[in-house]
Amino acid sequence: MKNDGITNILMAGVGGQGTLLASEILSEVLMQAGYDVKKAEVHGMAQRGGSVVSHVRFGPKVYSAIIPEGGADILFGFELLESYRYLPLLAPQGTVVVNNLRIAPPSVALGRETYPRDIPDKLRQRVADVRLVDGLQLAEQAGDPRTVNTVLLGALSNLLDPSPDQWLAAIKALVPERFQQVNLEAFDLGRAAKA
């Protein structure tokens, strides 16, 4: 069923969380490591605080940029509810790397619906390997709460081949110079974190 040698990473988050930059860095590092890479996402309407998804696929030769249901090797979540929402795309033996953060969608903010309880436990009931990352706490430790996306890339990097040096080169290539130092710090903290 699965294409030989293709790894699929599904990123899920909320518009405005910096998933786009993270997926750019991820694609760059994978290309530099010699893989064929494809990435699919949607701009426009989806950015306005809505649910945001990026599909990243890499291997010797990738055709479709879109990951089929049950086909993701890694579910890389920037927010708990959004990660849970896209669980059906994860392969049952897959891994979840998820930011331990809750952002209320409009209906919850209005008190009309409730935010699902205990999402980390629900993920663990369904998936053996769930890695919860305290992204905001580590980003603040790095010196800027906006580096959560880089902290999460650090945590993800433990599951992928490219070396820390290759990651640092990709961050340097895509992050504006004045934010590089804090992002490199954030990456290291994410990579070292016990998930």
Next chain:
Amino acid sequence: MQKTVLSGNEAFARAAYEAGVQVASAYPGTPSTEILENIRQYPRIDASWAPNEKVALEVGIGASMGGARTMVTMKHVGVNVAADPLFTFAYTGVRGGLVLVAADDPEMHSSQNEQDSRHYARAAKVPMFDPADSQEALELTRLAFAVSEEFDTPIMLRSTTRISHSKSVVTLGEPCEQLPATGLQRDPAKFVMLPGNARIRHPFVEERLERMAEWACDQPFNRIEIGKGELGIITAGVAYQYAREVFPDASILKLGLVHPLPTRLIREFAERFKTLYVIEELDPFIEEQVRAMGFQVVGKDRVPICGELTPGRLRKAFDLETPEALEVGEQLPARPPNMCPGCPHRGVFYALNRLKAFVTGDIGCYTLGFMPPLSAMDTCICMGASIGNATGLSKVLEADAQQKLVAVIGDSTFLHTGVNGLMDMVYNQSPATVIILDNSTTGMTGRQDHPSSGYTLSGEKTYQVDLEALCRSLGVNSVRTVDPYLMAETQQVISEEMARPETSVVITRRPCVLIKHDVLEKKPPLFVDADQCTACKACLKLGCPAIEWEPGAEGGKGFAKVDRLLCTGCGICEQVCKFGAFGVCNEE
């Protein structure tokens, strides 16, 4: 050659540079917008935003008449606006090569319909390429300029959201160093399309398509990939990727040019296979033509017409095994897009909701005024439609119902195609009210400049349309401007103008909160004093993402709270609260 990761839109822009394009024009529209934004990085290309797609294409045609290679880009529905010049430009042909990129949006990620631009290529008798990834977007676009000049025709390039916004590895080419010479060249028989000249050009157009159909049979962009077994698939564009993945052993005829179709090549391919599938996104465009050639095919009887294709949907369409998927097992709260915290449109829709207006809507961020809790939009058709729709409704309503009619339209959309609607509303004396939501930018597509924003695509200062003077010059007697952050005044002015028995315009002026931050004063965030909060939930009716309801502990009352990181300090919640529960955080 240098390898890099590019989106389809970045690849279209790069192709324009490599092909020696000198002029590019567009109106922004998802998923096409980033093409012009990326072209901006090549200084030798004169790139500009036009007020609408028709003007963009007319600018492009002019540059082509002057001998320059030219690119014009738009979203699929933009082609409707540009269709008038397109159909006749197909007759005149080009001097400098012209490529029109039309970006379709299957699945309607950010669009109001799912139209298939390939029909335009056929109806306008213009050739169309349909790239399958960023590498092809680069190569086919570069080639298209040469083909445009060789066959004396404009060329359409079809993109889709999954081509424009997907990234893949691309090997760059060399930019051409010698740009074509430009200048005036009179050729009325070619460029003055009066009946006498056009009658001579039409047979040329038909013969051109026949020549191209034959030529296309031997071009590398229409290629056969030999597989195993008795299944043959004809496909094009992004659907090729899904077909290749789902049917790895099939033989595939992969079309790079979808109009005109290479009939001889299709016949050669089709005759070799017992079973023939046509796999394409949206309409049965290729399928119907292959059927008309006399071949039995499997196509839209299995492959969905509605929505985009994915490998998963294709597997289901052909009853192939799909992988086991995990289940969530509960209904999750949806997370639709929302107006940003501090959005200047929010207060206007709050007022329209309170005034129980019947709101004819338009295309932009403010279309989100449809969503609860604001729930203040009743129609949305296309760019500029709000005003004409209100005029039409007013013709069939009694006077008291006419007073409920309000058309809302953004500044960029008003200049796109709203001006003509307002002209008609005044001319034909409709008593409706038009609100121009002036946030000084084209918001939904990512903040592009336009003729009343004061800046060009390259960020230079330029002339600025005076919206008040424009409306007055059309004959509107009452044109009033308000700051939508002032809630009471905004509601008062809208209410007065709704009651006025003639056309009136209210301009609500306040820049988008996401506009370049140096022009906006930064305000401290607000907070809620939980003791003052009476749990009336009035502030929640604003639907601001920065305000969240905190349910009370067992039996206690709940209260509103403000997310300090999201709050922009716009203060409209403070004006809505009758109990003084909101306060401004002190600077720390």
